[in-house]
Amino acid sequence: MTTGEATRSIFITGGASGIGRAVAVFFAERGWFVGIADINEAGMAETLGMISSGRASTHTLDVRDKAQWEAALKAFNEAAGGRIDVVFNNAGIGEGGALVDQAEGELTTMLDINLKGVIFGAQASHPYLAASAPGSVLLNTASLAGIIGAPGLAAYCATKWAVRGLTESLDAEWADDGITVASLCPGFIDTPIIGKVQEGTNQTAKEALIEQGVEVSSVDIVPDVVWRAVHGDDLHYTVGREAGRLRRLKRWLPGMVRKQMRKSGMGIEV
Numbered sequence: 001m002t003t004g005e006a007t008r009s010i011f012i013t014g015g016a017s018g019i020g021r022a023v024a025v026f027f028a029e030r031g032w033f034v035g036i037a038d039i040n041e042a043g044m045a046e047t048l049g050m051i052s053s054g055r056a057s058t059h060t061l062d063v064r065d066k067a068q069w070e071a072a073l074k075a076f077n078e079a080a081g082g083r084i085d086v087v088f089n090n091a092g093i094g095e096g097g098a099l100v101d102q103a104e105g106e107l108t109t110m111l112d113i114n115l116k117g118v119i120f121g122a123q124a125s126h127p128y129l130a131a132s133a134p135g136s137v138l139l140n141t142a143s144l145a146g147i148i149g150a151p152g153l154a155a156y157c158a159t160k161w162a163v164r165g166l167t168e169s170l171d172a173e174w175a176d177d178g179i180t181v182a183s184l185c186p187g188f189i190d191t192p193i194i195g196k197v198q199e200g201t202n203q204t205a206k207e208a209l210i211e212q213g214v215e216v217s218s219v220d221i222v223p224d225v226v227w228r229a230v231h232g233d234d235l236h237y238t239v240g241r242e243a244g245r246l247r248r249l250k251r252w253l254p255g256m257v258r259k260q261m262r263k264s265g266m267g268i269e270v
Helices: 018-029 041-049 066-079 104-132 154-173 205-211 219-231 241-252 254-263
Strands: 009-013 033-038 056-060 086-089 136-141 179-186 236-239
Touching (some): 009 018, 009 104, 018 219, 033 066, 041 056, 066 104, 104 136, 104 154, 104 179, 179 219, 179 241, 219 236
Parallel strands (some): 009 033, 009 086, 033 056, 086 136
């Protein structure tokens, strides 16, 4: 438990697995009250079982539904003792392939979860974060795909670039409210999102990435960065060496990055 922070609380979407689960356990170990939100009730129960302190609650939430957002945050606020310090807008999905081949339903679902869900989360969380400001935080999960436009990931990149843009807008819009707004930009992290078998192959995206020499980082490195984001004042936080490297290259050598992306073919489906 961290001195002076035993009563702080964090609400985490996508908390049934991957990054959300790792962050939930990490913050609970440091004395925070944790809200685990997801559509996967079995996964939420597993995450809850990893929190030995019992200082947590679960909330069924489809982030595409604003009414569910409002209900979940109201319930969490009550469970946490009437205070929400951090909302980690983390839920997301990834689908890849040539844009011209992607089905309308696949695109709509990804846009709804990755972008509309994040916007709804920001709207619903604002009154709670404003009430606990200064020091409250909205943290949105973007991606390395929100920094680099990769072939084979056009729609996914579009959603993650939009999350970064939303973050920058709200950083300005909510400054007078005392709310910190930041984005998390992970590279390839070993989570279920890259564990799917790629269409037309017997390989997972993770296996294909490793075969190509691309860094796949353990999910265990993410919570430390989230902790820094919650306590820091930067706008965007990369996770993993590859994400940090490409962010620097994009800033200082954009032409080289553009050439690399053009040579990389259709990329990796996530």
